Amino acid sequence: MKIALLGGTGHLGVGLAVRFAILGHDVIVGSRRLEKALKKAEEYNQILESLGEKSKVRGLANKEAAKEAEVSIFTIPWNHAFSTAELLKEELKSKIVVSPLVPMEKIGDVFLYKKLPEGSAAEKLNSILESRVVSAYHNLPAERFATFEEKFSWDVAVCGDDEKAKKTVIELTNQIEGLNAYDAGPLAVSSMVESITPLLINIMVRNKKKNLGVRFV
């Protein structure tokens, strides 16, 4: 499958790009700047080579990446994702778009989920785009997810109103070793999943833990 990581040059992008490429998907790393996309793609290809993988990722500007992809993942900070969505509306029309967006703010030393009038970041993205928006990957700790020699076992709650699109994202996620995707319901559930991330961060900070994910047991 052709998968674009829009803003795939950052923390969450690297883990998803490399892991989907290992699985044989055609992965495109998107950026606002083509040169940065090309540079990061080269970096990710070096990681793939060091892991003994033949697969390669490609770098493109976000617009071209969105145009080519069947599935586009918004690995962009939540407060910049909506303006990016406006710019890519045409390229993403009728296609699967994944929101890992977590709106949060730090008040003093506490991380709080930021409620949006639309209900959640995924619902806001859905209100901008004419796409098949699916919400997933909010609770993955990006740093450990990008440590490729380590094993992990995390659950991923997936929400969406388009059942077929949600099924595709669940199947893609389950292909990644160590991830187990669950159908968590419609997009209206997304705020609950998004808000787990600031909770995890508060627990990590206060208990001097790193890289906590979630498991439903």
Ligand SMILES: NC(=O)c1ccc[n+]([C@@H]2O[C@H](COP(=O)([O-])OP(=O)(O)OC[C@H]3O[C@@H](n4cnc5c(N)ncnc54)[C@H](OP(=O)(O)O)[C@@H]3O)[C@@H](O)[C@H]2O)c1
């Ligand atoms: N980090 C985590 O552990 C984690 C875990 C789960 C979910 N998430 C969610 O995943 C998303 C990405 O997180 P991240 O930590 O990977 O973000 P990040 O590393 O801070 O940024 C990712 C990329 O976003 C692009 N970007 C930055 N400012 C932008 C702007 N004004 N307009 C458009 N693009 C911009 C940049 O790409 P270019 O400069 O190449 O365009 C940057 O490399 C966030 O919404 C976050 O809530 C993060």
